[in-house]
Amino acid sequence: MKILEIREKTVPLNSAISNAYINFSQMTASIVSIVTDQYIDGEQIIGFGFNSNGRYGQGSLMRERLFPRIYDLSEGDYQSDNLDNIDPFKLWNAMLTNEKPGGHGERAVAVGTIDMAIWDLVSKIAGKPLWKYLSEKFNKGNYDKSVFVYAAGGYYQPDKEVDGLIEEIQSYIDLGFSVVKIKVGGGDVNIDIKRIEAALNLLGSGKKLAIDANGRFNHEQAVTFAEIIEPYKLRWYEEPGDPLDFDLMSTVAKNYYEPLATGENLFSLQDATNLIRYGGLRPDKDILQFDPALSYGLVEFLRIIQMLESSGWSRKACIPHGGHLMALNIAAGLGLGGNESYPGVFEPFGGFFDGAKVEGEIVKLHDMPGIGFEGKSDLINLLRTSLK
Amino acid sequence: MKILEIREKTVPLNSAISNAYINFSQMTASIVSIVTDQYIDGEQIIGFGFNSNGRYGQGSLMRERLFPRIYDLSEGDYQSDNLDNIDPFKLWNAMLTNEKPGGHGERAVAVGTIDMAIWDLVSKIAGKPLWKYLSEKFNKGNYDKSVFVYAAGGYYQPDKEVDGLIEEIQSYIDLGFSVVKIKVGGGDVNIDIKRIEAALNLLGSGKKLAIDANGRFNHEQAVTFAEIIEPYKLRWYEEPGDPLDFDLMSTVAKNYYEPLATGENLFSLQDATNLIRYGGLRPDKDILQFDPALSYGLVEFLRIIQMLESSGWSRKACIPHGGHLMALNIAAGLGLGGNESYPGVFEPFGGFFDGAKVEGEIVKLHDMPGIGFEGKSDLINLLRTSLK
Numbered sequence: 001m002k003i004l005e006i007r008e009k010t011v012p013l014n015s016a017i018s019n020a021y022i023n024f025s026q027m028t029a030s031i032v033s034i035v036t037d038q039y040i041d042g043e044q045i046i047g048f049g050f051n052s053n054g055r056y057g058q059g060s061l062m063r064e065r066l067f068p069r070i071y072d073l074s075e076g077d078y079q080s081d082n083l084d085n086i087d088p089f090k091l092w093n094a095m096l097t098n099e100k101p102g103g104h105g106e107r108a109v110a111v112g113t114i115d116m117a118i119w120d121l122v123s124k125i126a127g128k129p130l131w132k133y134l135s136e137k138f139n140k141g142n143y144d145k146s147v148f149v150y151a152a153g154g155y156y157q158p159d160k161e162v163d164g165l166i167e168e169i170q171s172y173i174d175l176g177f178s179v180v181k182i183k184v185g186g187g188d189v190n191i192d193i194k195r196i197e198a199a200l201n202l203l204g205s206g207k208k209l210a211i212d213a214n215g216r217f218n219h220e221q222a223v224t225f226a227e228i229i230e231p232y233k234l235r236w237y238e239e240p241g242d243p244l245d246f247d248l249m250s251t252v253a254k255n256y257y258e259p260l261a262t263g264e265n266l267f268s269l270q271d272a273t274n275l276i277r278y279g280g281l282r283p284d285k286d287i288l289q290f291d292p293a294l295s296y297g298l299v300e301f302l303r304i305i306q307m308l309e310s311s312g313w314s315r316k317a318c319i320p321h322g323g324h325l326m327a328l329n330i331a332a333g334l335g336l337g338g339n340e341s342y343p344g345v346f347e348p349f350g351g352f353f354d355g356a357k358v359e360g361e362i363v364k365l366h367d368m369p370g371i372g373f374e375g376k377s378d379l380i381n382l383l384r385t386s387l388k
Numbered sequence: 389m390k391i392l393e394i395r396e397k398t399v400p401l402n403s404a405i406s407n408a409y410i411n412f413s414q415m416t417a418s419i420v421s422i423v424t425d426q427y428i429d430g431e432q433i434i435g436f437g438f439n440s441n442g443r444y445g446q447g448s449l450m451r452e453r454l455f456p457r458i459y460d461l462s463e464g465d466y467q468s469d470n471l472d473n474i475d476p477f478k479l480w481n482a483m484l485t486n487e488k489p490g491g492h493g494e495r496a497v498a499v500g501t502i503d504m505a506i507w508d509l510v511s512k513i514a515g516k517p518l519w520k521y522l523s524e525k526f527n528k529g530n531y532d533k534s535v536f537v538y539a540a541g542g543y544y545q546p547d548k549e550v551d552g553l554i555e556e557i558q559s560y561i562d563l564g565f566s567v568v569k570i571k572v573g574g575g576d577v578n579i580d581i582k583r584i585e586a587a588l589n590l591l592g593s594g595k596k597l598a599i600d601a602n603g604r605f606n607h608e609q610a611v612t613f614a615e616i617i618e619p620y621k622l623r624w625y626e627e628p629g630d631p632l633d634f635d636l637m638s639t640v641a642k643n644y645y646e647p648l649a650t651g652e653n654l655f656s657l658q659d660a661t662n663l664i665r666y667g668g669l670r671p672d673k674d675i676l677q678f679d680p681a682l683s684y685g686l687v688e689f690l691r692i693i694q695m696l697e698s699s700g701w702s703r704k705a706c707i708p709h710g711g712h713l714m715a716l717n718i719a720a721g722l723g724l725g726g727n728e729s730y731p732g733v734f735e736p737f738g739g740f741f742d743g744a745k746v747e748g749e750i751v752k753l754h755d756m757p758g759i760g761f762e763g764k765s766d767l768i769n770l771l772r773t774s775l776k
Contacts, residue, residue, distance in 0.1 A: 022486040028452075054488055060448030061494065064416075098410040100442055101603040102631035102653030103682075105493020106449065215489040243490040244658040247665060265490030270632040277635060278666055294491075 001086060001125070002075045005035040006067050006114070007387045010057030013346060022054075029349065030057035030110070033387040034117045036086075038125055040369070047121025048373050048383045051113040052293040052322040053346045054264070058110035066095045066110055085125050088118045092299040108267035108296045115297020116326050116371070124370040130326075131365055134333030138302060146362035147331045148338030149352075150210065150235075151175070152323060153345060154182025154199065161191065162198045169202050175343050176358035179208050179235060185216035189225065196232060206233035206258075215239045215265065219248050226256035236261040236287050244271070250280025261287035264321030267295040269303045276311050283313045287337070291321035292330060305334065323350045325371050325379075332365050339363075348378035389474060389513070390463045393423040394455050394502070395775045398445030401734060410442075417737065418445035418498070421775040422505045424474075426513055428757070435509025436761050436771045439501040440681040440710040441734045442652070446498035454483045454498055473513050476506045480687040496655035496684045503685020504714050504759070512758040518714075519753055522721030526690060534750035535719045536726030537740075538598065538623075539563070540711060541733060542570025542587070549579065550586045557590050563731050564746035567596050567623060573604035577613065584620060594621035594646075603627045603653065607636050614644035624649040624675050632659070638668025649675035652709030655683040657691045664699050671701045675725070679709035680718060693722065711738045713759050713767075720753050727751075736766035 013027040034047040051058065070078075073094055080087040095111050123130040135143035151172035157164055165182065172180050182199055184192040192211075199209050211234055217225060222240035229237060236259040241248035243265035253260055260281060266272050272290055275281070281288075288308070292301040305315050316337040320327040323340040331339040341358075342350040352363050353375040366372040373380045401415040419438045426433040439446065458466075461482055468475040483499050511518040523531035539560035545552055553570065560568050570587055572580040580599075587597050599622055605613060610628035617625060624647040629636035631653035641648055648669060654660050660678055663669065669676075676696070680689040693703050704725040708715040711728040719727040729746075730738040740751050741763040754760040761768045 022488055026486055055491065056453060060452070064448070065444060098414055100410055100653060103443065103493040103496070103655050104632075105491040105495050105655075107493050108491070242658055244492075244656070244662065246662065265488060267491050267493075268632070270630055274632065274634065274662065274666075278662075 001079055001083075002037045003034055003070065003078070003086070004037055006062075006070060006117075007033045007035070008059040008062050008067075009386045010059045011382070011386060013053060024053070027053065028057040029053065030059050030062070030113050031383055031386060032062070032113050032117045033383065034114075034121050036121065036125075040124065040127065045121060045124050047117040047119070047124065047370070048380075048387075049113050049116030049118075049120060049326070050293070050324075050349055050383075051109050052291050052324065053342075053349070054321075055106070055109045055294055058106050058113065061106055061110045062114065065099075065107075066114060069094050069097055086118065086122055088115065088122055088297075088299055091118055092297065104268040104271060104295070109294050112291075112293045112295055112297040112300075115299055116293055119298055119326070120371045120373065127369050129366055129368060130329040130371045131333035134330065139334050142335055144332050144335055146364050147328055148319070148361050149177070149328075149341045149358060149363045150179035150181060150338065150361070151177040152181040152212070152340050152342050154180065154195070155345070156183055156186050162194055165195050166198055166202060169199055172343055173202070176360065177341070177343070178203070178360050179210065181210035181212055181235075181238070181340075183214065184211045184225070185213035189228070192225075193228065196229065196234075200232060207235050210235040210238060210261070212238040213240050215242050217241050219251060222248055222252050223255050226252050230256060230258060233258055235259065238262060238287075238289070239265070246275060246278035246280075249275070250278065253280040253282060253286070259285045259287060261289055261319075263289040264291050264294070266290060269300055269307060272304045273307055276308065276313065283317065286317065288313070288318050289321045289340075290318065291327070293322050293324070293326055298330060301330065325352065325373060325376065328352060328363065329371055348376065348382055351376070389467055389471075390425045391422055391458065391466070391474070392425055394450075394458060394505075395421045395423070396447040396450050396455075397774045398447045399770070399774060401441060412441070415441065416445040417441065418447050418450070418501050419771055419774060420450070420501050420505045421771065422502075422509050424509065424513075428512065428515070433509060433512050435505040435507070435512065435758070436768075436775075437501050437504030437506075437508060437714070438681070438712075438737055438771075439497050440679050440712065441730075441737070442709075443494070443497045443682055446494050446501065449494055449498045450502065453487075453495075454502060457482050457485055474506065474510055476503065476510055476685075476687055479506055480685065492656040492659060492683070497682050500679075500681045500683055500685040500688075503687055504681055507686055507714070508759045508761065515757050517754055517756060518717040518759045519721035522718065527722050530723055532720050532723055534752050535716055536707070536749050537565070537716075537729045537746060537751045538567035538569055538726070538749070539565040540569040540600070540728050540730050542568065542583070543733070544571055544574050550582055553583055554586055554590060557587055560731055561590070564748065565729070565731070566591070566748050567598065569598040569600055569623075569626070569728075571602065572599045572613070573601035577616070580613075581616065584617065584622075588620060595623050598623040598626060598649070600626040601628050603630050605629050607639060610636055610640050611643050614640050618644060618646060621646055623647065626650060626675075626677070627653070634663060634666035634668075637663070638666065641668040641670060641674070647673045647675060649677055649707075651677040652679050652682070654678060657684075657688055657695060660692045661695055664696065664701065671705065674705065676701075676706050677709045677728075678706065679715070681710050681712070681714060686718060689718065713740065713761060713764065716740060716751065717759055736764065736770055739764070
């Protein structure tokens with residue numbers, strides 16, 4: 001059971017959107033394939049992965065540091081103990097060899113991307129959908145047959161303000177979504193309030209609308225904004241300030257009764273632990289959005305879940321950032337609280353299977369071995385043709 | 389005053405040493421030059437920089453994300469307000485465009501490396517040694533004519549245990565050093581104690597010996613080790629555990645009376661702020677080792693100093709990691725507590741000027757414009773020949 005080759009290509013995300021912090025027109029992502037000497041029904045088993053939006057592709061880092069460490073291994077170094085599969089934890093340890101602690105940035109993204117391809121591979125070798133594989137390995141056979149999803153969008157777009165936003169939200173409703181997230185923090189609070197009220201008008205209830213400041217506010221702005229929006233009783237208020245400013249988060253939590261959300265820009269178990277220790281978040285209502293594909297992969301995410309549960313949190317508090325099939329499998333198989341989705345944005349990486357219907361707040365699972373990329377034709381075509 | 393070209397080359401560090409976490413035989417560094425249209429005495433002004441040891445070269449990240457953002461600027465975008473120089477803060481802002489908050493890893497190293505070349509450039513344009521330029525700009529004209537330095541070494545080396553260590557420490561004493569730092573945390577506490585006692589024997593006093601665990605210990609090990617070494621009254625006990633585990637640091641601080649040190653693996657103002665908020669460190673004795681060349685450069689380091697001083701700390705608590713001329717200039721010009729040095733290791737990046745003498749604990753300054761690389765022949769030769 002041998003890894004023959006690992007391939008990477010950096011592709012543009014081709015998106016004209018922007019949030020309160022960055023615009024995505026220059027954003028890239030890495031796509032990765034791991035080719036093995038294993039076959040199912042005459043077809044060579046290949047694992048695929050990519051990094052979530054918002055951080056750049058990491059092909060050079062992979063080629064300079066991570067691929068050589070995997071190529072240096074012999075087959076026995078990464079086989080599972082009972083020899084029937086590849087062991088993601090052994091490959092993970094190899095990738096992190098000769099890496100100092102701390103400094104969790106691009107390296108976490110690179111490892112997370114390869115980790116996705118490894119889990120795709122491992123569940124394909126096992127002949128099971130990843131969600132089922134995870135359920136059996138790490139969740140006592142429990143899984144969720146359907147997963148809560150919400151439409152994350154409402155980005156600031158050139159020449160679109162409230163009208164464009166309403167059109168966009170209507171399109172999510174037409175797709176079957178009932179919970180929508182929009183961006184705030186672009187600079188003008190009055191415009192943000194107009195956008196929030198327009199969205200609420202359409203969605204009908206605060207619990208159907210989440211907002212995301214993408215870390216833009218300082219302490220005072222974050223608290224002031226919290227006071228302004230509290231009466232709307234929104235689904236959640238996401239990343240009010242710098243994601244590593246736990247003191248800011250804790251101050252907001254003291255001053256805001258409704259749910260808060262954060263975590264997509266914390267890239268390691270240690271950073272996640274610090275959020276839980278110092279962020280003042282409330283296990284009974286707040287949402288954690290750690291994104292395995294940006295933060296050392298599912299191997300590290302399993303440790304994060306363990307840390308959460310030993311700190312009095314439920315894994316149901318986790319609704320990962322990312323909006324892709326990997327996160328959907330993890331949410332279903334490990335029993336998380338749900339999954340992000342970006343309908344029509346970050347395609348073909350975002351979204352679910354061909355023909356998958358969102359009904360209210362849920363999306364159904366798939367039965368393909370692996371993550372299920374083969375059931376999303378635009379994505380699998382890109383992966384196959386780009387990684388030849 | 390135009391930036392004509394920015395060049396980068398990744399070079400091997402070529403070192404057989406290892407600490408408790410990594411070995412350095414595969415380690416690389418980026419060297420960078422910034423070529424301008426300015427001349428002094430008929431010679432084109434070029435700024436040079438490189439990243440400190442311990443993190444890998446970041447040429448690809450620079451080429452993919454940072455250089456294009458600088459090339460996209462027009463001259464006026466980065467000139468100082470009075471038009472007599474280039475403004476490092478404006479270039480810094482440009483480099484961080486379209487970068488999300490959080491995830492301070494390789495990006496911080498890449499920016500820090502270019503930032504070094506920018507300050508070399510800026511002080512050359514001003515016709516002043518960087519330490520003097522910094523003193524006038526940011527320290528009311530104050531500076532230290534000589535800087536405390538210590539010899540950081542005592543790495544674990546294949547086939548060398550106590551004998552090799554004694555030989556190494558003696559060589560530092562012969563070079564003029566009186567304070568030496570050695571590694572601990574390699575796995576066997578008894579060997580570490582033997583190494584500490586051998587070093588103390590030679591150095592004569594605990595205040596002449598610092599030890600560095602490179603983040604290797606867990607909570608229990610870190611505290612146990614602290615209890616064992618407390619009677620030696622060492623200069624400092626560095627990075628007992630994961631650099632981002634502020635709770636571990638705070639626990640050690642509660643259980644250990646002598647000085648602690650940490651910070652080289654915190655790569656941003658926000659991470660440094662969290663250390664001060666949650667790490668339980670004591671402003672009257674503990675040492676902070678934030679390394680500008682790994683953490684978004686001097687631009688970010690100036691903010692860190694501001695944060696420290698507004699939190700009741702003195703800048704004298706700062707003794708940066710890195711062991712190079714940039715840190716020496718910063719220490720002298722801003723009045724920090726000192727500077728690391730790695731005699732004979734990480735050459736030609738480590739060490740000071742040709743013929744510079746260490747006398748006891750101090751090293752004297754230079755009078756060359758810029759950081760002074762031109763006064764260290766092995767280094768300037770490497771920079772000039774590799775970056776043609």
